[in-house]
Amino acid sequence: MxxxxxxxxxxxxxxxxxxxxxxxxxxxxxxxxxxxxxxxxxxxxxxxxxxxxxxxxxxxxxxxxxxxxxxxxxxxxxxxxxxxxxxxxxxxxxxxxxxxxxxxxxxxxxxxxxxxxxxxxxxxxxxxxxxxxxxxxxxxxxxxxxxxxxxxxxxxxxxxxxxxxxxxxxxxxxxxxxxxxxxxxxxxxxxxxxxxxxxxxxxxxxxxxxxxxxxxxxxxxxxxxxxxWSPQPAANGMNVTPPGQRIALARDATFSFIYPHMLEAWRAAGAEISIFSPLADEAPDASADVCWLPGGYPELHAGKIAANARFRSGLRAFADTRPVHGECGGYMVLGTALTDADGIRHEMTGLLGLETSFAKRRMHLGYRLAALAAPMPGHQVGARLRGHEFHYSTIVAQPDTPLAVVHDATGAVIAETGSRRGQATGTFFHLIAEDR
CATH class of the missing domain: 3.40.50.300 (P-loop containing nucleotide triphosphate hydrolases)
Known part of the structure; x- marks a missing residue:
């Protein structure tokens, strides 16, 4: 025992x-x-x-x-x-x-x-x-x-x-x-x-x-x-719907912040995960039906991401026909531009109009409860998603259709609504669970 x-x-x-x-x-x-x-x-x-x-x-x-x-x-x-x-x-x-x-x-x-x-x-x-x-x-x-x-x-x-x-x-x-x-x-x-x-x-x-x-x-x-400790059998599991059957997942030093239990829940539900590295200038798997860009440190690698033409063109082509979602750092890379801590502006993939900057750092930290106003991979309109936000970037522009109405743990509405444009969606929070 x-x-x-x-x-x-x-x-x-x-x-x-x-x-x-x-x-x-x-x-x-x-x-x-x-x-x-x-x-x-x-x-x-x-x-x-x-x-x-x-x-x-x-x-x-x-x-x-x-x-x-x-x-x-x-x-x-x-x-x-x-x-x-x-x-x-x-x-x-x-x-x-x-x-x-x-x-x-x-x-x-x-x-x-x-x-x-x-x-x-x-x-x-x-x-x-x-x-x-x-x-x-x-x-x-x-x-x-x-x-x-x-x-x-x-x-x-x-x-x-x-x-x-x-x-x-x-x-x-x-x-x-x-x-x-x-x-x-x-x-x-x-x-x-x-x-x-x-x-x-x-x-x-x-x-x-x-x-x-x-x-x-x-x-x-x-x-x-x-x-x-004698663990009691759980009445139910994670109740997580994968964002797709075959998921192209960005995974490298830039894109690495995703909760392990989410990946396990996707696999347990029968999804296949195909890893690719934007830093190595790789495009998402063409056979995948959804692409997911986790959070990480895009500000440390912004110049390289901006220069990796194969990744950027491949992601854009993927988004023409299939959903692409980004969390936090992934959301920033889906945007138009990212300004690093030295004040240098780097062009991102342009799938969303989001523009962010690290030139003036301000901490954004805390739990988030989002009610989806538009669908995102794995979740329909009205879904209530729980997550956590932690980053120092500031929003310069967020012009697209808001993805959700987002509240902090006190119930206050926050400005980081996430975005949707065409097949691309993004949030600043990292998804932890969906309310049942």
Whole structure:
């Protein structure tokens, strides 16, 4: 029977991902099968999880998904020895308004699955106060159970002793304390996101993290703290309609942000996926009946995309007779032009009138609920789609027919409506699920 555990923290940037990867690899090195999940809409971490465990990881999200979908996705851990769900932001951080089955908080997943929470606490700049924070998190919500704490970035043995004593007095188990160790920090880029496949040394980085954590954390005690878990059969699956029977999917360093569970759901529904690389100047498969351009980093490769004539002409020819859809970065490439951070304007494919710019960066971040005003591949007019938006581009022009009425998690209407022109559609949000 698998043992389930949630890895969370009081805030972002405390070390959840590093600890999750280290525990997963350390237990895998001991011969255990480890399955990871990511709570929330972060689409980067699942690839790191897969690198650490050798098993595909997916997102589970209480704002966008119902309990049946979450149970279906988590069911892949049935044959594992250990199942780890890595949280996002702080343990109770979500949106103000409840979504399908919660607010998107990690605590929702912990309560739903009945798994205890392993807290990562960074006591930098404090001592006994760290225990007060941990105790507050322990007692904040009755249905959420605390397994214990791992301290991260401890300054000295004296510092560790002060924090440990306070946590012990509060009745909170301390499984280990990690001194500062910059070598295992995961790198960041201009969006704060670096993908696992972009790092040639990812295996060595995870091995070093596993060695370091095994040296300072009681792995056996952490494993004993996990809950024995007997997953219940899901009443239904993903209920996802593929955008077509044969999907030409752009996939390379520019186009890589798509939720793993969506691809799996397409395949499970019988769709075939044909990969092509716009960066390598490849056109979509002529035998496909739909083309999908995921998000990514078009601003880093805008000059090359603009110069790749075979890709651009092939995509235009495809769109003459069949649907083409772009998400976020893919949407930008379907547009007329993209201005990069240096202020250089690059011509894009021109299938839509959208023009975007990174010259003046402004973060767009949050859940999105879209009611389709026009059809897009796999979804009809009136469909309610749930997704997440994260980018720094600004809209210079968005002249085409709006694709949807889009609200944020508070219910406020936002300007990023998406677009439709002919066979081409695009959205700034990344699709997570459709309301049933």
């Amino acid at each position: 698998p043992a389930g555990l949630v890895i969370s923290a009081p805030a972002s940037g405390v070390g959840k991902t590093t600890l999750t990867l280290a525990l997963a690899r350390a237990w895998r090195n001991r011969g255990l099968n480890v399955q990871c999940f990511k709570s929330g809409p972060d689409y980067i971490d699942p690839a790191f999880h897969a690198a650490a465990t050798g098993r595909a990881s997916v997102n589970v999200d209480s704002w966008a998904m119902d309990r049946g979908t979450i149970a279906h996705l988590v069911g892949r851990g049935t044959d594992a020895d250990v199942v780890l769900a890595e949280g996002s932001m702080g343990l109770f951080d979500g949106v103000a308004a409840r979504g399908v089955s919660g607010t998107g908080a990690t605590a929702d997943i912990a309560e739903m699955l009945g798994w205890p929470v392993l807290l990562v606490i960074d006591p930098s700049g404090q001592a006994q106060t760290a225990a007060a924070i941990a105790a507050g998190l322990r007692d904040y919500r009755a249905g959420v159970r605390l397994a214990g704490v791992v301290l991260n970035r401890v300054a000295s043995p004296r510092h560790e002793d002060l924090v440990r004593r306070a946590l012990n007095d509060a009745g909170i188990a301390v499984f280990g304390a990690l001194p500062r160790h910059a070598e295992i920090s995961l790198p960041k880029r201009h969006l704060g996101l670096v993908q696992a496949e972009e790092q040639a040394e990812i295996g060595k980085l995870i091995d070093e993290a596993a060695r370091f954590v095994a040296e300072h954390v009681d792995l056996d005690a952490v494993l004993r703290s996990a809950a024995s």
